[in-house]
Amino acid sequence: MDYKKAGVDIEAGYKAVSLMKEHIASTMRPEVLTDIGGFSGAFSMKGFSNMKEPTLVSGTDGVGTKLKLAFLMDKHDTIGIDCVAMCVNDIACAGGMPLFFLDYIACGKNEPEKIAKIVSGVADGCRQSGAALIGGETAEMPGFYPVDEYDLAGFSVGIVDKQDMITGKDLKAGDVLVGIASSGLHSNGFSLVRKVFSMNEEALNRHYESISGKLGDVLLTPTKIYVKALSTIKEAGIVIKACSHITGGGFYENIPRMLKDGTHANISKDSFTIPPIFQMLAKDGDVSEDDMFNTYNMGVGMIVAVDANDVNNTVDAIRKAGETPYIMGEIVDGDKGITLL
Secondary structure: OOOOOOOOHHHHHHHHHHHHHHHHHOOOOOOOOHHHHHHHHOOOOHHHOOOOOOEEEEEEEEEHHHHHHHHOOOOOOOHHHHHHHHHHHHHHHHHOOEEEEEEEEOOOOOHHHHHHHHHHHHHHHHHOOOEEEEEEEEEEEEEEEEEOOEEEEOOOOOEEEHHHOOOOOOOOOOOEEEEOOOOOOOOOHHHHHHHHOOHHHHHHOOHHHHHHHHHHHHOOOOOOOHHHHHHHHOOOOOOOOEEEOOOHHHHHHHHHHHOOOOEEEEOOOOHOOHHHHHHHHHHHHHOOHHOOOOOOOOOEEEEEEOOHHHHHHHHHHHHHHOOOOEEEEEEEEOOEEEOOO
């Protein structure tokens, strides 16, 4: 008996690392001090000494049951973008700039080519966000995971000058809410998705005119990364007073997180475009409007609050970053919460 006969192939692990090195190298930043394969990743903070009070911000998350679709469609090269996005979007929401990212892949069987595809997506997300992929772990766990399945999670660290943190403390009535379009479902609510739609190869490969594509492809569309959009707003000299990353919990849970006590968000449902996949999900699953807005981003993945005088410049900055802006509503006095009008 040896480790390989017990289900853990060390040689496969070595091959997986070799295959992913090219992807990892494409994410490097000059501050990275270590090579891949060491026991830890090191990152120099010397370049940020000009900040008055450099402050680290962090985010960690996984992809969730969206992975089940990747398994069914045998498509593994974009799911890593979702993992990075869920972490770095939270960092950007606090005003931070992502610095580096680490991933964790746990699998039933280490198939080096599949692992390399997963990491290629992680590297893509890191490039989009400007984060260096400085480390990670692939754990082969036979008997714990099925041989053809895996879990994927990540952790990221960013930096912001404390004086530039987005906290909501200066939010006031009359401030305007500007949303940035999502790419679709992102990585939330897939436990409900898998109950509504048939999760088999035939159903996922079926083309629907209403959503302009195959169901599986639309559902697997990677989560949009908003680092560039938020940094472009900041570079335009605009102060983002508050910010909300619309993830699990949809509008009703996430928007109040950007509010301070005594402020309330009024949002017009007619101010943004709801992508067809949400309409299809609601219809086919007989999901109420309240439940849809309490589960999904409904086409808006990030919302910022700015002074009314900065609205036009904010919209221009979002467009400059290649994203779609929506003027969605305003802040009013009242109990912390949200009203959809």
